[in-house]
Amino acid sequence: MIEVKNLTKTYGKKQNVFMALDDVSFTIPDGASVAILGKSGSGKSTLMHAMSGLDRPQHGEIVIDGENILKLKAKAVDKFRATKMSFIFQSFFVQANETCFDNVSLPLEIANVSGGERRKKVIAALEAVELGDKIKSKAKNLSGGQKQRLAVARAIVNSPKVLFADEPTGNLDSTTGEVIEDLLFGHTKTNGTTLIIVTHDPDLAEKCDIQIRIKDGKIESISEPKKAEIKKPVTRRIQ
Amino acid sequence: MRLRDITRRAGRSLKNAKARTLLTSLAIGVGAFTITLSLAAGTGGKQYAEDIVSSNTNVKELYVQPKQDAQGDSSQPKEYSDTPALSYGGGFSLKLLEQSDIDKITKIDGIETVTPIYNVTAKYVTREGQKKYQTSVEAFLSTITQEYAAGSGDSVTGNEAILPDTFSKALGFENPDDAIGQTIDVVVSGTIPGSGDKTFPLTIVGVTKKSELAAVSGQSGIQASSEIVKEMYQFSQKGTPIENAYMGATVLAQNEGDVESIKEKINQQGYDAQTAEDLMGFIFQFINVLQGILIGFGALAVLTSVFGIINTQYISVLERTQQIGLMKALGMRRRDVGRLFKLEAAWIGFLGGAIGSGLAFAAGSAANPWIRETLTLGENTNLLIFQPWVFGVVIIGLMLISVGAGIMPARKAAKLDPIEALRTE
Numbered sequence: 168m169i170e171v172k173n174l175t176k177t178y179g180k181k182q183n184v185f186m187a188l189d190d191v192s193f194t195i196p197d198g199a200s201v202a203i204l205g206k207s208g209s210g211k212s213t214l215m216h217a218m219s220g221l222d223r224p225q226h227g228e229i230v231i232d233g234e235n236i237l238k239l240k241a242k243a244v245d246k247f248r249a250t251k252m253s254f255i256f257q258s259f260f261v262q263a264n265e266t267c268f269d270n271v272s273l274p275l276e277i278a279n280v281s282g283g284e285r286r287k288k289v290i291a292a293l294e295a296v297e298l299g300d301k302i303k304s305k306a307k308n309l310s311g312g313q314k315q316r317l318a319v320a321r322a323i324v325n326s327p328k329v330l331f332a333d334e335p336t337g338n339l340d341s342t343t344g345e346v347i348e349d350l351l352f353g354h355t356k357t358n359g360t361t362l363i364i365v366t367h368d369p370d371l372a373e374k375c376d377i378q379i380r381i382k383d384g385k386i387e388s389i390s391e392p393k394k395a396e397i398k399k400p401v402t403r404r405i406q
Numbered sequence: 407m408r409l410r411d412i413t414r415r416a417g418r419s420l421k422n423a424k425a426r427t428l429l430t431s432l433a434i435g436v437g438a439f440t441i442t443l444s445l446a447a448g449t450g451g452k453q454y455a456e457d458i459v460s461s462n463t464n465v466k467e468l469y470v471q472p473k474q475d476a477q478g479d480s481s482q483p484k485e486y487s488d489t490p491a492l493s494y495g496g497g498f499s500l501k502l503l504e505q506s507d508i509d510k511i512t513k514i515d516g517i518e519t520v521t522p523i524y525n526v527t528a529k530y531v532t533r534e535g536q537k538k539y540q541t542s543v544e545a546f547l548s549t550i551t552q553e554y555a556a557g558s559g560d561s562v563t564g565n566e567a568i569l570p571d572t573f574s575k576a577l578g579f580e581n582p583d584d585a586i587g588q589t590i591d592v593v594v595s596g597t598i599p600g601s602g603d604k605t606f607p608l609t610i611v612g613v614t615k616k617s618e619l620a621a622v623s624g625q626s627g628i629q630a631s632s633e634i635v636k637e638m639y640q641f642s643q644k645g646t647p648i649e650n651a652y653m654g655a656t657v658l659a660q661n662e663g664d665v666e667s668i669k670e671k672i673n674q675q676g677y678d679a680q681t682a683e684d685l686m687g688f689i690f691q692f693i694n695v696l697q698g699i700l701i702g703f704g705a706l707a708v709l710t711s712v713f714g715i716i717n718t719q720y721i722s723v724l725e726r727t728q729q730i731g732l733m734k735a736l737g738m739r740r741r742d743v744g745r746l747f748k749l750e751a752a753w754i755g756f757l758g759g760a761i762g763s764g765l766a767f768a769a770g771s772a773a774n775p776w777i778r779e780t781l782t783l784g785e786n787t788n789l790l791i792f793q794p795w796v797f798g799v800v801i802i803g804l805m806l807i808s809v810g811a812g813i814m815p816a817r818k819a820a821k822l823d824p825i826e827a828l829r830t831e
Contacts, residue, residue, distance in 0.1 A: 216825050221735060242739060249737025256828060260732045264422040276411040277738045 174227035202372035205381035253322040257334035263307035292324035312343030416749035431758035437708030438762025444700030490651035502651035522652035524639035542627035556582035557612035567608035582613035598645035719815035731827025744820035751812025759801035
């Protein structure tokens with residue numbers, strides 16, 4: 168369970184104070200998929216950064232597994248991120264000059280996983296995203312969709328509790344985007360991983376259990392959690 | 407993150423920027439090259455100097471003179487002393503050693519022999535049917551290394567003598583080998599009027615080669631056994647006050663390690679002793695100064711390359727902002743991010759050190775024969791001697807310096823804000 172309590176984050180000083188997050192509170196149950204929706208500048212990215220411990224808001228609490236990560240020391244937050252969290256970004260951020268194996272191996276190296284263990288997990292993760300035949304290929308030789316699949320493999324390799332995805336399909340066409348979405352939802356549901364997607368794509372948000380809409384740093388609305396068992400067929404809106 | 411994994415990642419990112427890595431390490435390689443060569447030149451130079459010293463003097467040997475009075479103001483009257491002395495005009499005089507002095511020195515512990523120094527200038531040396539040549543005659547010392555063209559100096563006794571090859575040629579021997587066993591006549595004249603000349607027939611047992619190493623104070627005259635030289639000396643000085651006095655004496659220590667303490671003991675007795683090292687010390691000092699200058703240039707090159715490393719690593723941090731941001735987002739600790747960049751710098755230092763010292767070794771090994779020929783050093787003399795530890799010290803030293811240079815960029819990388827680094831567009 169992730170509890171966000173009275174989160175407030177401001178930029179600037181005195182007259183120029185800008186409220187990026189204004190008293191934000193909500194709760195996310197374990198294993199749920201959550202979409203954080205909002206226009207650019209609404210504070211949705213700031214919220215994600217705060218929840219992942221990358222940013223330090225001035226007030227509030229973020230309690231994950233009973234621990235307020237805002238109270239932890241930098242070293243402990245790093246360890247938390249290395250073992251319990253992972254990320255997917257809009258621009259992939261895969262290391263072009265490194266092989267797929269080394270790209271996926273990075274989070275495990277950071278988490279001090281031994282070499283043999285690492286090999287097993289990396290290969291499993293690459294196979295899960297259907298890149299099993301690209302283990303030794305350099306990332307720069309992959310297509311955009313393959314790169315994002317590689318990023319997904321990197322995100323799931325350390326079996327995180329929480330997976331943050333920042334516009335994961337923003338740079339992809341709708342077909343490849345769908346592949347990535349299926350991968351993400353499929354993996355997180357089967358492994359009970361909490362998935363937090365920051366997006367302004369309403370279709371993608373629709374597929375999540377909970378939608379949190381943010382406007383001007385405040386929560387505009389939170390949808391009631393859908394029941395996880397009911398799998399509603401999703402239709403794409405014709406654009 | 408484990409150090410091994412960080413090291414591997416550091417090596418990989420350098421491999422991805424091959425040209426830049428190579429150029430940066432070449433800069434530090436110039437320093438490594440210079441320092442390795444200057445250390446090799448220092449070692450080789452000292453070795454060469456030691457060869458010179460051992461072929462001109464014996465390290466177990468001390469040269470003893472009486473303590474000379476301060477010559478000071480020659481206008482002041484000086485007290486007369488009964489001891490023998492060579493007087494020059496203007497009140498200058500040189501004190502000499504007497505037999506009693508020799509006996510006194512002989513009693514000091516650790517001394518093998520005390521040999522008075524005889525200085526004989528022969529009237530001439532000749533051989534039947536040959537011209538007469540001027541020469542000096544010195545006592546043969548078996549402890550001084552010499553190269554022989556013929557015969558040997560294993561034992562020189564009685565009326566035996568050793569001839570430089572120039573004399574053997576002048577005296578009509580076509581080959582040095584022909585001279586062995588032949589007799590030459592050394593004629594010495596007395597100092598007192600009417601004492602006449604005396605001929606000393608000497609048997610040649612060895613012919614020395616002109617030694618490249620003997621350039622400093624090489625034996626240029628005839629060397630004869632000390633007995634015969636003593637006889638010549640006493641004949642030439644017969645009747646003068648200095649007949650039984652000597653300009654100095656050579657003291658041979660039993661052990662090389664005792665030389666310094668013997669020197670002190672002799673000095674306490676009121677004499678002036680100098681070791682071979684004292685006499686040859688200037689050579690070592692010269693080599694040290696030269697080596698210091700060379701190392702200084704090398705250090706300057708290293709200093710320049712330090713800025714190169716800082717610059718390269720700074721650019722690398724800027725180029726890889728996203729990568730650093732990602733690693734930090736994935737939970738890599740600040741310390742480990744810093745380590746990554748410091749280790750990259752260490753790799754650059756290692757490469758530079760290895761390339762530089764390796765090239766220095768190759769160049770030095772190739773240059774040694776050429777230097778030997780150009781400077782006409784003796785055979786088997788290498789002016790550049792590479793000791794294995796030098797490579798270790800140079801490479802490790804440069805790695806440490808590189809890590810030092812990498813600290814600032816590494817700190818910048820560690821401080822990087824992942825949110826800023828990962829901001830899209």
